[in-house]
Amino acid sequence: MTWHVDAEDLRAYARGELAPPALWSADTHLVACAQCRGVLAEVGDPERVDDGWERLDAELDAPRPGVFEGLLMRLGVADHTARLLAATPVLRRSWLGAVVAVLVMSVVAAHAGTAAASPTLFLALAPLLPLGGVALSYGPALDPTYEMAVVAPMHGFRLLMVRTVAVLTAVLGLSGLATLALPGYGLGALAWLLPALALTSTGLVLSARLGPVLAPSLVGGVWVAVLLAAHAYDAGATPVPFTAAGQGVAAAVAALTGGLLFLVRDRFDRFQGDAV
Amino acid sequence: MTPTVSASGLSLRFGGTQALDEVSLRLTSGVTGLLGPNGAGKTTLLRVLATAVPPDRGAFTVLGQDPATAAGRQEVRRRLGYLPQTPGFHPDFSAFEFVDYVAILKELTDRGARHREVRRVLDEVDLADVRAKRIKKLSGGMRQRVALAAALVGDPGFLVLDEPTVGLDPEQRMRFRELIAQAGEGRTVLLSTHQTEDVAMLCHRVLVMAGGRIRFDGTPAELTARAGGRVWSSTERDPGAKAGWRTGTGTFRNVGSPPAGADLLEPTLEDGYLLTLDGAGAEVAAA
Numbered sequence: 001m002t003w004h005v006d007a008e009d010l011r012a013y014a015r016g017e018l019a020p021p022a023l024w025s026a027d028t029h030l031v032a033c034a035q036c037r038g039v040l041a042e043v044g045d046p047e048r049v050d051d052g053w054e055r056l057d058a059e060l061d062a063p064r065p066g067v068f069e070g071l072l073m074r075l076g077v078a079d080h081t082a083r084l085l086a087a088t089p090v091l092r093r094s095w096l097g098a099v100v101a102v103l104v105m106s107v108v109a110a111h112a113g114t115a116a117a118s119p120t121l122f123l124a125l126a127p128l129l130p131l132g133g134v135a136l137s138y139g140p141a142l143d144p145t146y147e148m149a150v151v152a153p154m155h156g157f158r159l160l161m162v163r164t165v166a167v168l169t170a171v172l173g174l175s176g177l178a179t180l181a182l183p184g185y186g187l188g189a190l191a192w193l194l195p196a197l198a199l200t201s202t203g204l205v206l207s208a209r210l211g212p213v214l215a216p217s218l219v220g221g222v223w224v225a226v227l228l229a230a231h232a233y234d235a236g237a238t239p240v241p242f243t244a245a246g247q248g249v250a251a252a253v254a255a256l257t258g259g260l261l262f263l264v265r266d267r268f269d270r271f272q273g274d275a276v
Numbered sequence: 277m278t279p280t281v282s283a284s285g286l287s288l289r290f291g292g293t294q295a296l297d298e299v300s301l302r303l304t305s306g307v308t309g310l311l312g313p314n315g316a317g318k319t320t321l322l323r324v325l326a327t328a329v330p331p332d333r334g335a336f337t338v339l340g341q342d343p344a345t346a347a348g349r350q351e352v353r354r355r356l357g358y359l360p361q362t363p364g365f366h367p368d369f370s371a372f373e374f375v376d377y378v379a380i381l382k383e384l385t386d387r388g389a390r391h392r393e394v395r396r397v398l399d400e401v402d403l404a405d406v407r408a409k410r411i412k413k414l415s416g417g418m419r420q421r422v423a424l425a426a427a428l429v430g431d432p433g434f435l436v437l438d439e440p441t442v443g444l445d446p447e448q449r450m451r452f453r454e455l456i457a458q459a460g461e462g463r464t465v466l467l468s469t470h471q472t473e474d475v476a477m478l479c480h481r482v483l484v485m486a487g488g489r490i491r492f493d494g495t496p497a498e499l500t501a502r503a504g505g506r507v508w509s510s511t512e513r514d515p516g517a518k519a520g521w522r523t524g525t526g527t528f529r530n531v532g533s534p535p536a537g538a539d540l541l542e543p544t545l546e547d548g549y550l551l552t553l554d555g556a557g558a559e560v561a562a563a
Contacts (some may be wrong), residue, residue: 066368079387080380087366087377144364145377148426151326152381153353159381266346271328 005029005036007043014044081162087145088137088163099129099171103178110182122182123242124227126175126192131199131216131223133167139212140272147271156268164204172196191242194250199223201257208267277304280434280464281325283336287488288320288329295320296331297488303434307460309475309496310468311549312485318468319361319438321485325466326358326436339433354383357432361439361468363423367412371403371422374411378426397425401455417448424455435465441474453477472546482545484552492552496545503543503551508534518554 005013005026012018013026030036065073065082072082106122138160140146150156175192182189199219206215223241230239240246281303288296295317312318323329325336327343335344339355342348365374375394384390398407401421411419420440427435437456441449449471457478459465469475475482475496482499484492492499509527513520517530531547532554534540 078385080385080390083373083377083380087369144366146364147328147360148358148363148378149381150328151353151356151358152378153350153383154381155350269346269349270330271323 107181123192127196130171135216137163157265198250198253205257205260208264286331286334294488306480307465307478309479309482316485317488355433357427357435359427359437365411372407379429397428401425437467476545499548500545503547507541507543508538
């Protein structure tokens with residue numbers, strides 16, 4: 001043993017006052033070091049030491065967190081939040097892999113000139129990715145533990161928001177990176193951002209009434225219809241949602257639906273599937 | 277005795293179906309069985325009592341709290357254990373991680389206390405040895421026990437179990453019954469099941485539902501007694517019987533209104549259940 005737990009830390013440990021990460025370090029060290037265990041037995045109240053052993057026993061029994069969960073904890077996310085996020089279906093590799101594939105294809109298409117050498121295809125697709133991601137992260141169809149989660153004390157809206165933030169962070173981050181690869185990268189290439197927030201927020205509000213499948217499908221459908229109509233009206237022009245006026249509307253919709261979402265938050269506290 | 281659950285006039289309609297129709301009940305400590313055919317409204321009743329779905333009409337309290345209010349609902353959920361009909365799992369989680377996840381949903385955020393609780397409930401359902409195993413590698417019976425462990429997190433005062441023994445082999449079912457009996461000591465358990473044996477072996481009280489209504493509320497012995505003098509044997513299936521089937525001895529066991537001089541048999545809980553359903557206008561399965 002090349003080092004030992006500091007005596008003051010051992011006293012704090014015995015009092016149950018040693019905080020992580022020093023606590024975790026002491027836990028691990030004490031398992032292997034008889035000398036430190038001896039010191040601990042001398043400085044600690046026997047009852048507290050027993051509590052400490054019990055806690056240590058429980059910690060040693062706890063499985064190591066997975067790669068994703070461990071990464072989140074290293075980034076400073078609390079362990080309980082990291083576990084909630086690890087259970088989010090769309091934060092798995094399959095979903096993130098699909099997102100990356102879609103983004104790469106749309107960027108390649110922009111470079112190949114198949115999208116009139118403009119990032120229109122990318123701009124049209126990028127807002128749909130977080131909408132889909134958030135829709136797939138909560139609800140009876142895709143969350144296998146949905147029914148247990150609904151009757152748990154943690155408010156459904158809080159769980160939804162935790163997962164929404166995680167999905168948005170992942171998908172918007174990937175889309176942002178893809179933006180850098182677009183030809184003629186400039187501010188215009190970020191025009192997907194506000195529509196992405198507007199679509200996601202609108203999808204969430206409507207899902208409180210229409211459910212987590214119909215609502216995002218409807219919103220996504222309307223988005224595609226708007227783009228097709230804009231293309232049919234003037235194929236050569238920048239589609240309306242990506243103009244200054246369109247961006248303003250997207251910002252207003254995002255703000256309005258964000259407010260509405262807060263007002264209807266209690267609807268996420270009840271079962272949204274079919275009852276039998 | 278103060279009831280754990282007190283409900284009056286609960287009604288709920290889905291589309292064209294009256295899933296619950298003026299259901300009133302009181303549940304006290306111990307295991308209460310809920311029997312009924314598919315579509316009787318059992319799962320809907322369980323979801324309403326578990327605060328997942330609000331009723332259209334009627335009122336109820338659970339553990340002295342009113343789930344119609346957000347604060348009351350929150351309090352009920354803190355003291356509720358719920359095992360749904362088809363509990364879903366994150367298959368890549370181990371048993372420990374899954375129960376830990378449910379414990380987080382139950383607001384146990386202190387890591388040490390939470391892990392101790394997870395160990396306690398996994399021990400309670402005899403899964404201590406497989407806690408690190410991935411759920412996808414566990415048998416069906418073990419998965420059900422993991423789900424029961426998740427429901428037991430936080431030592432709930434009211435435990436709602438929706439058909440927990442479906443799909444289990446006889447040995448697993450027997451083991452699960454032991455766990456339910458153990459869970460029913462000192463708390464109120466509402467057990468929905470298709471298995472009359474579950475009710476006969478576990479429950480101090482039984483409710484029979486059909487068409488969204490409670491058709492019987494009493495002890496298993498009282499339900500069995502309903503079939504007293506209405507079960508008989510014959511060498512051919514009696515056309516007048518509500519239900520009848522050939523037994524292993526080659527004779528027919530008939531349930532209904534026996535003819536004069538019939539060879540009466542000792543009724544079972546299932547006989548009483550079948551006759552109750554028949555009286556309720558529900559379909560009675562006949563061999």
